[in-house]
Amino acid sequence: MAVIKYFGAIAEVTNCNEEQIEVSDLKVSDCLELLNEKYNLNTIDVSVALNQNLVDxxxxIKLSDNDEIALLPPFAGG
Amino acid sequence: MAVIKYFGAIAEVTNCNEEQIEVSDLKVSDCLELLNEKYNLNTIDVSVALNQNLVDxxxxIKLSDNDEIALLPPFAGG
Amino acid sequence: MKKVFINGPITPAFIANSIEKHQSKHSIGAHNIFLGQVRADVIKDKTVAGIDFTCYEDMAHPILDDIREKAFKTFNLTCMHIYHSLGEIKAGEVCFFVFVSAKHSKEVYAATEYLVNIVKKKVPIFGKEIFEDESHQWKVNK
Amino acid sequence: MKKVFINGPITPAFIANSIEKHQSKHSIGAHNIFLGQVRADVIKDKTVAGIDFTCYEDMAHPILDDIREKAFKTFNLTCMHIYHSLGEIKAGEVCFFVFVSAKHSKEVYAATEYLVNIVKKKVPIFGKEIFEDESHQWKVNK
Structure with missing residues (x-):
């Protein structure tokens, strides 16, 4: 299992801050597609971090157990 | 009479902060020459202000009664 | 890992304390401080009352370490501190504090501007602009 | 004529108070602060213990008014404050405080640098660097 974390505007749509996902043979792109189908995130400009590093x-890249995927809306610090 | 004001390194040499000077027909350049003879200010990079404005x-320019001449060493604010 | 995130606003007293701590460093001749203050922007007739900041801290800290390392290599600095608020910060309160110190004044300006811009761009901080009527929108840095 | 000259050091508490006063201005999004701190420079084996500042105030005030007027015309600022110490300021103490505020961050950096440089260059302030052995030399801005 990997963990998916949601932040800001995305967490508002998913209505949770994180969830577990079964990762057997799942690519980052597939994972996003699944989540997009589930939550319809197309309206938000989403960036993706795998284990705290931004990825395309x-x-x-195939996900492994204990990976942490984060879905990040636009940054707004400062 | 005009007043001559001294600041910083110059006041240290003149050993006073200000003095009166007789101005009848005296130009700024003449006035400086007099003060230079009196105090030997050549070692200091002096700027001159007449009535609070820098002059060459x-x-x-001829001095008038109640004029204020200031001899200013290099600025060191900040 | 240096402390960056502060729950609640960055108070004038906190800033004063940071300045005071640097007064024992007698090689410093110049400090430059940037403060980000929450504006009461009016958007479609609604006024921003505050911003609720959240952050992906596990990702933010290594990025902030890199930012600091690169800034020390690029600029001739004696000290550098970055603080950002989390939680709800009201209009008029300070949410972002960048503090740079160097021997001479000419070193500090570009470093401050660089740090402010790179933190805005690279650090995963999210801001919910809350209006006076309690509705909200999500802030996006340009 | 705004108050600029302060007898003695500019304290962290004074700076905090200045920041606090700007927290009621809800159009401000960015502050930039420059602080000049007295360095304990070592010159020919002697260490600077402090600087004794004097000023030709009657000349300084109209120059400072011009500087402020020009800066408000050149930069898109909400507020601008300049403070400079007079009297003896010890190493580690702050003698110069420039405080600029604007709606957006990009407005403030150049304004701060401009103000710091023009005050150093144009305002008749004189500084006697006093060494630990009580000898002195006269400071000259480069």
Whole structure:
């Protein structure tokens, strides 16, 4: 299992801050597609971090157990 | 009479902060020459203000009664 | 890992305390401080009452470490501190504090501007602008 | 004529108070503060213990008024304050405080740098660097 974390405007849509996901053979891009189907996130400009590093949304990296995927809306610090 | 004001390194040399000077027909440049003879200010980079405005040391403006001449060493604010 | 995130506003007293701590460092000749203050912007007739900041801290800290390391390499600084608020910060309160110190004044300006801009751009901080009527919108840095 | 000259050091509490006064101005989004701190420079084996500042105030005030007027015309600022110490300021103490506020961050940096440089260059302030052995030399801005 991997953990998916949601922040800001995205957490508002998903209505939770994190959830577990079964990762067997799942690519980052597939994972995003699944989440997009589930939550319809298309209205938000989402960035993706895998284990705290930004990755491309189309990344074909395969997820492993204990990976942490984060869906990040636009940054607004400062 | 005009007043001559001294600041910083110059006041240290003149050993006073101000003095009166007789101004009949005296130009700024003449006045400076007199003060230079009296105090030997050549070692200091002196700027001159007449009534709070910088003037050229060679200025031929004639001094009037109640004028204020200031001899200013290099600025060191900040 | 240096402390960056502060729950609640960054108070004038906190800033004064940071300044005071640097008065024992006698090689410092110049400090430059940037403060971000929450504006009561009016958006479609609604006034911003405050911003509720959240952060992905596990990701933010290594990014902030990199930012500091690069800034020390790029600029000739004696000290550098970055603080950002989390939680709800009201209009008029300070939510962002960048503090740079160097021997001479010419070193500090570019460093401050660089740090402010890179923190805005790279650090995963999120801001919910809360209006006076309690509705909200999500802040986006341009 | 705004108050600029302060007898003695500019304390962290004074700076905090200045910041606090600006928290009621809800159009401000960015502050930039420059602080000049007296360095304990070592010059020919002697250490600077402090600087004794004097000023030709009758000349300084109209120059400062011009500086402020020009800065407000050049930069898009909400507020601007300049403070400078007079009298003896010890190493580690703050003698110069420039405080600029604007709606957006990008407005403030150049304004601060401009003000710091022009005050150093144009305002008739004189500084006697006093060494630990009580000898002195006269400071000259480069």
């Amino acid at each position: 949304r189309e990344s074909t | 040391r060679e200025s031929t």
